[in-house]
Every structure is written in structure tokens, then in C-alpha cells.
């Protein structure tokens with residue numbers, strides 16, 4: 001469904017993303033992981049059209065979107081969330097979600113109905129009339145997902161929607177994300193919380209210092225010495241293997 005070919009982004013002298021290629025299959029739940037500063041959010045910004053790549057292409061169903069503005073990609077069915085949530089603080093939760101729904105529903109009543117249905121899916125039904133500013137961190141994360149979902153995407157790009165949540169809030173959110181996918185929305189998610197990645201994702205891409213390191217099932221990438229080195233530093237994989245052998249011995 002989504003293909004990135006050789007995506008590259010340079011900021012002056014810094015190569016934030018360096019020749020990254022990836023595929024997201026329709027109906028899948030795919031992860032993007034990597035250490036801080038690896039270039040994950042920059043990849044998402046290029047997929048959603050917020051940044052223009054220095055090199056490479058983005059294709060959806062074989063159509064080249066590289067030069068399309070974000071709102072055009074949204075119409076094609078790509079929605080993204082932001083790592084730092086910024087709801088319209090003066091609007092209610094219901095109105096915030098409706099902002100996304102206006103993409104496909106011009107009448108206020110229709111947008112509000114759509115927003116209420118989306119709130120139900122993400123567990124915000126009881127908070128609809130609250131000002132968005134009154135939500136907890138967990139509520140704001142759900143609102144971020146809801147605003148994107150209200151655009152009725154085919155592909156949802158989630159940028160660390162579990163960051164800042166406590167373990168029980170993470171556990172509550174996992175089935176919400178799985179249900180969104182089961183309803184037919186393809187999900188590509190950046191996530192640091194490995195419990196969620198292991199639970200949710202069928203395929204995971206790993207990048208570090210802007211470059212592709214590995215991809216495969218979560219189990220496969222976690223056992224990959226290059227991934228271990230990317231997170232823990234040079235020589236870590238060998239030290240862990242030696243420690244394991246020592247423990248077994």
C-alpha cells in the first residue's frame with residue numbers, strides 16, 4: 001500500500017534520514033523503531049507531506065505522492081498524529097474531533113455525528129463536552145488518535161501515541177489500536193514501548209542515525225545483533241552473547 005523508496009532528508013549539514021526504503025502492507029500493523037534522534041519523525045513527516053524529501057519517493061497504491069501537499073494526502077486517506085499533542089484548547093473534545101471530520105463532512109451536524117462515533121471507538125465518549133485543555137495526558141493521546149481517525153483514513157501514521165502513559169494506560173490503549181486496524185485501517189506506528197510493539201506489530205522497521213538497520217517480525221529484529229548494537233553501542237551484541245553463554249555454562 002505505502003512504499004518509500006530511498007527517502008533522504010538533509011537539514012543543512014545533517015543527514016537526518018539517509019536512503020530509507022520501506023513497505024507497509026494494506027491491513028497491516030507495522031512499527032518503526034530506533035534510538036532517539038534516529039530520524040523516525042522525519043520519515044513520518046515525509047510520508048505525510050509535512051517535509052519534502054531531499055531524495056527519494058513516496059507512493060500510495062503505486063501513485064507518486066512525493067510532491068503532494070499534506071491536505072491532498074489526507075484526502076487520499078493518509079492521516080498522522082503528532083508526538084507533542086496540541087489540541088485546540090478553547091474547543092471541546094467533541095469539536096476537536098469534528099475538525100478532522102470536516103475533511104469529508106461539510107455540514108456541522110454530520111461532522112459532529114462522525115466525531116461522536118470516533119470518540120466511541122477511542123474511549124472518549126464520556127469526555128465529549130469537556131474542554132480539550134482539561135484532558136489528562138492519556139486523554140490527550142486518545143484525542144490525538146481521534147482527530148486523525150475522524151478524517152476517515154486508510155493509513156494512520158501514529159507518532160508515539162503511547163509515550164507518557166503509565167503501564168496500565170498502555171495496556172488499555174493496545175486493544176483500541178488493534179480494533180482500529182481490525183476495522184480496516186492500516187497502521188504504521190513509531191513507538192518506543194517495546195511491550196506494545198511486540199504485542200501489536202507484525203512487521204517492524206528499525207532505523208538508527210538515519211539509516212535502515214533491519215526489518216522483520218518484532219522477535220526477529222530484537223534478536224538482530226545490528227539492532228542490539230544500534231541501541232546499546234558497539235560490541236554490545238557480543239557482550240550479551242558472551243554473558244548468555246557464561247550464564248548457561
Ligand SMILES: Nc1ncnc2c1ncn2[C@@H]1O[C@H](COP(=O)(O)OP(=O)(O)OP(=O)(O)O)[C@@H](O)[C@H]1O
Pocket residue numbers: 011014016034035036037038039040041042043
Ligand atoms: N527541522 C529540523 N531542522 C534541523 N534538524 C532537524 C529538524 N528536524 C529534525 N532534525 C534532526 O534530525 C535528526 C532526526 O530527528 P527525528 O526527530 O526525526 O528523530 P526521531 O527518531 O523521531 O527521534 P525521537 O525518538 O527522539 O523522537 C535529529 O538529529 C534532529 O535533531
